[in-house]
Amino acid sequence: DVKVTQSSRYLVKRTGEKVFLECVQDMDHENMFWYRQDPGLGLRLIYFSYDVKMKEKGDIPEGYSVSREKKERFSLILESASTNQTSMYLCASSFHRGSSNQPQHFGDGTRLSIL
């Protein structure tokens, strides 16, 4: 089974802090994704990566950046955390770019609170 592991289940940070959310997958997947989940809005794509050192903006990239130095690891960075970034963050991975029928596999999520 694919395992997508997010480093923290719960995280509390203060406004203005730089925050790192880490995600690791163990199935050699090429694609990795970061979403945020908010009630009534479903999941919204922040950034994704289809290869090491490659990244593309999703629907809501403002205030975020990402890093993919190794194939198995994809980090989400909040450069200067703000209260409107309080949310559930979900990481996902999938097997192959351009293959539309490959499902994404999700981690358990990080519930981030910015105070």
Next chain:
Amino acid sequence: GDSVTQMEGPVTLSEEAFLTINCTYTATGYPSLFWYVQYPGEGLQLLLKATKADDKGSNKGFEATYRKETTSFHLEKGSVQVSDSAVYFCALNIDYKLSFGAGTTVTVRA
């Protein structure tokens, strides 16, 4: 752009009741369609998928048929259990990105 609209919740049912969650999509190409489920405190899990018109996906007693003529992918289960209480998301995949519906919270009472 490509998008998914799914039935708003919450939905509350009694055990053994029939469940339907409506999902319709808008897409310029030929997407694959998915249903994901999120149990309390967990991430999303793939429930079922369909990759072309008239395909039927099924898993754990749930079914959904890809209807191109009505651009729909409704989720159904004939007899729900308490353990089916969760949030259900419809999603479409064009290229390799997913577009999600807002999610439907389902609660099944014993």
